[in-house]
Amino acid sequence: MQTAGVLVVTIDNAPVNALSADVRGGLMAALAAAEGDAEIRAVVVTGAGKTFIGGADIKEFGKPPVEPMLPAVIDRLEGFSKPVVAALNGAALGGGLEVALGCHHRIAASGAKLGLPEVKLGIVPGAGGTQRLPRLTGIPAAIDIIASGRMVPAAEALSLGIVDAVATENLLDAAVAAAADLAGKSLRRTAELAVPTSTAEENEAAAAKARARAKGQTSPLEAVRLVLATQNAAFADGIADERATFLRLRDSQEAAALRHVFFAERAAAKVEGLEGVEPRPVSTIGVVGTGLMGSGIAVAALDAGYTVIGIEQTSEAAEKGKERITALLDRNLKSGRIDAKGKAERLSRLIVSGNIGNLAKADLVIEAVFDDLDVKTLLFQRLDGIVRPDAILATNTSYLDPDVIAAATQHPERVLGLHFFSPANVMKLLEVVRGAKTLPDVLATGLAVARKLNKLPIVTGVCEGFIGNRIFSAYRREAEFLLEDGALPQDIDAAMEAYGMAMGPFAVFDLAGLEIAWARRKRQAATRDPAARYVDIPDRLCEAGRFGQKSGRGWYRYVDGKRTIDPAVTELIEASRAAKGLTPRAIDADEIVSRLLKAMADEGQALLAEGIAARASDIDLVMINGYGFPAYRGGPMFAAAAKAGAA
Numbered sequence: 255m256q257t258a259g260v261l262v263v264t265i266d267n268a269p270v271n272a273l274s275a276d277v278r279g280g281l282m283a284a285l286a287a288a289e290g291d292a293e294i295r296a297v298v299v300t301g302a303g304k305t306f307i308g309g310a311d312i313k314e315f316g317k318p319p320v321e322p323m324l325p326a327v328i329d330r331l332e333g334f335s336k337p338v339v340a341a342l343n344g345a346a347l348g349g350g351l352e353v354a355l356g357c358h359h360r361i362a363a364s365g366a367k368l369g370l371p372e373v374k375l376g377i378v379p380g381a382g383g384t385q386r387l388p389r390l391t392g393i394p395a396a397i398d399i400i401a402s403g404r405m406v407p408a409a410e411a412l413s414l415g416i417v418d419a420v421a422t423e424n425l426l427d428a429a430v431a432a433a434a435d436l437a438g439k440s441l442r443r444t445a446e447l448a449v450p451t452s453t454a455e456e457n458e459a460a461a462a463k464a465r466a467r468a469k470g471q472t473s474p475l476e477a478v479r480l481v482l483a484t485q486n487a488a489f490a491d492g493i494a495d496e497r498a499t500f501l502r503l504r505d506s507q508e509a510a511a512l513r514h515v516f517f518a519e520r521a522a523a524k525v526e527g528l529e530g531v532e533p534r535p536v537s538t539i540g541v542v543g544t545g546l547m548g549s550g551i552a553v554a555a556l557d558a559g560y561t562v563i564g565i566e567q568t569s570e571a572a573e574k575g576k577e578r579i580t581a582l583l584d585r586n587l588k589s590g591r592i593d594a595k596g597k598a599e600r601l602s603r604l605i606v607s608g609n610i611g612n613l614a615k616a617d618l619v620i621e622a623v624f625d626d627l628d629v630k631t632l633l634f635q636r637l638d639g640i641v642r643p644d645a646i647l648a649t650n651t652s653y654l655d656p657d658v659i660a661a662a663t664q665h666p667e668r669v670l671g672l673h674f675f676s677p678a679n680v681m682k683l684l685e686v687v688r689g690a691k692t693l694p695d696v697l698a699t700g701l702a703v704a705r706k707l708n709k710l711p712i713v714t715g716v717c718e719g720f721i722g723n724r725i726f727s728a729y730r731r732e733a734e735f736l737l738e739d740g741a742l743p744q745d746i747d748a749a750m751e752a753y754g755m756a757m758g759p760f761a762v763f764d765l766a767g768l769e770i771a772w773a774r775r776k777r778q779a780a781t782r783d784p785a786a787r788y789v790d791i792p793d794r795l796c797e798a799g800r801f802g803q804k805s806g807r808g809w810y811r812y813v814d815g816k817r818t819i820d821p822a823v824t825e826l827i828e829a830s831r832a833a834k835g836l837t838p839r840a841i842d843a844d845e846i847v848s849r850l851l852k853a854m855a856d857e858g859q860a861l862l863a864e865g866i867a868a869r870a871s872d873i874d875l876v877m878i879n880g881y882g883f884p885a886y887r888g889g890p891m892f893a894a895a896a897k898a899g900a901a
């Protein structure tokens with residue numbers, strides 16, 4: 255399209271205008287045409303639909319490269335004799351932002367988001383991002399943006415100098431006017447700019463923060479190195495280093511794992527039997543029980559814009575519940591996540607009371623009361639008579655059978671499980687449990703609400719522990735076998751933390767508390783297969799009054815909240831082994847990791863065979879987002895398969 259001597263080039267490659275070979279070729283052809291046409295005095299590049307450019311085409315990774323390569327396209331844009339203006343109509347990510355950085359002027363729509371999310375794919379920007387961005391923002395801001403991969407909103411991009419203007423009215427009109435205005439003037443080429451000065455301390459502070467956040471991942475460290483190099487290196491040298499680093503990382507295991515996670519997240523959204531099923535409208539959510547879980551769920555719902563009706567047994571308990579919810583909002587106020595107005599506005603959408611009859615107004619009721627079958631079934635029977643006929647009932651149980659809870663109602667088809675993870679207003683994972691009778695539109699509503707709550711919903715069938723806790727139980731069992739075989743808790747935790755787990759298993763057990771698992775083991779004692787291997791060390795620990803971090807002693811001793819190795823635990827483990835006549839042997843970190851991974855993956859295979867999980871990648875997402883498994887290892891199913899492949 256051409257207006258007043260300005261050629262508007264629109265990238266139209268649904269769904270996200272990724273820079274496929276065709277798009278790269280198309281851009282080159284458009285520039286060639288513009289160059290040869292004396293009528294054209296300037297060029298605007300924009301995107302069709304709601305995205306500017308979603309980046310390189312991730313589906314092309316691993317395939318033979320096709321000319322023209324992206325860096326060459328961007329060099330051509332930047333070196334172009336006529337002005338090229340980027341009109342950022344929506345997300346400009348990865349290679350998409352790099353295209354914009356190669357243009358001579360950038361205007362963003364107010365809702366546009368910019369970012370270089372490459373580190374989230376285990377790579378670094380490969381088309382100049384690490385070298386051009388710091389020339390606009392300075393080194394500290396560029397480190398922050400590139401090493402975190404975060405999205406930068408248009409207003410912030412303007413204040414950082416990444417864009418030159420934010421369009422208040424029609425973006426394209428503004429871009430065309432700017433392009434026409436630049437025609438014939440000297441052009442500002444990002445590569446030619448000097449890097450704005452910052453002190454060594456400022457650079458080092460940004461780098462240290464980014465390195466600490468990397469937690470064992472390689473690509474953010476490489477991104478930091480490349481940005482820091484812009485202080486001294488010539489642009490061309492920096493670009494060569496960036497390209498070599500990009501190509502090396504692209505073929506790494508970390509990148510393969512993170513690509514797997516990217517596609518896993520998209521695959522998880524596709525749920526069998528829900529094609530074309532419309533969710534029911536939800537604007538008011540009831541939350542029964544406003545304890546630790548319930549108050550977190552209430553805050554998540556308030557954050558997402560829902561009206562929330564909290565229910566407690568008495569008005570005194572309701573008062574306490576409201577205080578807990580307010581305290582969580584206050585924490586977000588203090589950290590700057592919300593402002594005072596936001597807090598007040600959220601509270602205006604909240605009622606907490608002892609009157610269960612209030613739930614007649616709810617579209618969805620989430621139960622978060624004590625995890626006891628009698629308590630929950632009685633509650634559901636009551637709710638069934640209170641809520642509207644089209645309202646949905648959800649149970650937030652960890653271990654109970656939602657089908658049994660549903661069966662207590664007249665309408666089990668409107669019941670599903672929503673298994674939140676603590677703290678419920680923070681954790682990304684939400685297991686959405688499809689019961690035997692759950693209707694498709696009820697499940698679809700659960701998923702839609704979950705997404706609005708900013709969660710990653712994973713659908714699971716019904717079994718004890720659903721996907722996550724089933725795998726975690728297998729992990730726990732194998733960790734206990736390792737204890738008997740010769741490893742100590744600190745060896746196992748160190749191996750798993752070096753592998754990348756947020757916390758080793760024994761530190762997690764201590765944090766969660768040991769008594770619930772103890773009570774469960776006691777309940778199960780009568781039905782346990784006597785031939786199955788059973789490790790009694792955790793029982794001995796509980797008998798000795800060691801219940802974890804809360805009691806100051808568990809698998810470790812806690813001094814001022816810091817975990818320290820306790821010789822008493824070592825003695826207890828040795829005594830248990832001796833009582834069983836076991837001879838411990840040395841177990842190295844590699845064996846620890848391999849065995850724990852295999853235990854998780856084997857349990858995952860069982861979940862797939864039973865139809866509880868729809869696909870292996872769903873299991874990976876559960877463990878990454880709910881249990882601290884490192885995303886850059888791809889999840890236990892991916893990692894175990896990769897390890898088996900490498901062996």
Ligand code: T1G
Nearest residue numbers: 269270272308309310311312313348349371379380381520
């Ligand atoms: N390549 C290929 N397919 C992509 C894609 C991409 N970059 N981005 C999204 N898709 C597919 C996705 O799989 C899904 O497909 C559909 O598009 C809709 O996605 C040289 C190295 C842009 C914010 O990391 O963050 O540039 O499942 O459901 O919620 O330095 O997609 O429908 O078949 O996510 O509207 C850097 C990744 C690449 C951006 C849109 N770019 N994408 O969100 O839709 S590396 C990224 C996103 C790079 C250079 C390098 C989001 C989005 P399907 P969606 P959305």
